[in-house]
Amino acid sequence: MPWIDACAVDDVDEEDVIRWDHDDRTYAIYRSPDGAFYCTDGLCTHEQVHLADGLVIDNEIECPRHNGVFDYRTGEALRAPVCVNLATYDARVEAGRVLIQID
């Protein structure tokens, strides 16, 4: 699978998330408090809401509409009303850029 250049490292604050659109799909790219990068599908699995508008606390993302919570490292649904896990994608940093591997 190819690695795709998604954004600059500095585009994402620590403990925050941004939206990234690619090939008619939308993703969320996270930067954890310890500086690691992660990527998941961009829309909540409960209702189609952009997670990039949500709140990152530690290693979790909270959906802005109903406060459902996922672990963005694994995609695991942690708190109702989300029940279905998020798809996750590998992310790595190279020369100040965040690269994402899309299936």
Place this chain on the structure above:
Amino acid sequence: MSDTAPLHDAAPMARDYSLTGPSGTRAVEIGLAAAQWYHSDVPRKMFKTLIKRRDGPAMRDTAIWVGLHILFAAGGIYFWGSWLCVPFWFAYGVLYGSACDSRWHECGHGTAFRTRWMNDVVYHIASFQVMRNPVNWRWSHARHHTDTLIVGRDPEIAWMHPINLVLKALAFVGVVETWQSLRVLARNAMGQLSPEEQTYIPESEWPKAIFWARVHMAIYAVVLCVSIGMLVVGQGWASIIPILLIGGPRVYGCWHFVMTGLLQHGGLAENVIDHRLNSRTLYMNPISRWLYWNMNYHVEHHMFPMVPYYALPKLHEQIKHDLPKPNTSIWDAYREMMRAVMRQRQDPDYALRKELPPTAQPYNEALHSEVPERSPA
């Protein structure tokens, strides 16, 4: 304020608030369900400070809440047999039977505490106090936020047309709601979820709903047995104390949460997609705000449910230029709401339409034909 605007979809039809009927189907067809709602602009940097979670404020408020439960219950029992016990039971009733609603609500959103288990513990205690199945109501409230006051979609519409004012008055003493809540819990405890509950609760959650209903009903059964036991051993009127402590406050102490809750959307528009048209923000006294955990900022809460209760006043300051002027007090809000409600009893299509300040964006009219009314600049 203008009072002329029917904001409903044009086609007249009888109100059908069931979640399985034609209104819900129609709401989906015309795009009212799960629609894109209007939000006031809040810069991301500011928003991040507003939604930042802390344990401190809710820990402080919960400690006070629990402490006052103990204090007032002790006073009520100590002074039992004298009129001096009445104010203690009155205060205990409000702390149990009214403050529980806001704790249920905020912890259900998961915003009161930063630590998730703290939200969950208070959520379950408050759900028990307010006699709501903690699973069912978590999901019904999610729907309420997706489809606020969308007829046939929102399971939490308080003012259903035609409005029955006798039932609304009875709500202040909680008798009807308590009976209905106990019936729902009993039905759930027997393993049954209604067709409506099945529309908004995922099947994977049904066993949890049944489990918690059984827990609640078991506690009520124990309380009833203790009360009967005290009566049998000759405790007389004191045998009612267990019920005054557990369960009873949902009847005699709910008036404050009913009073504030009816204001949230009363007299305002159904089937719109702008919370400024269907929710009410008002100012109120600090005791009511503490009991209500700042849900008087209700437009703000619906626009931004991630903002914890203790940050709502700041959010209000940030976006009030974009909102209708708040009511100045509970009394002022009731005067406004009841005038509208009395008119709605004759004309269910009528709804209050508050004037926006000149600094506000127009109402979101994407699905409506009304022209927004603005103050002169």
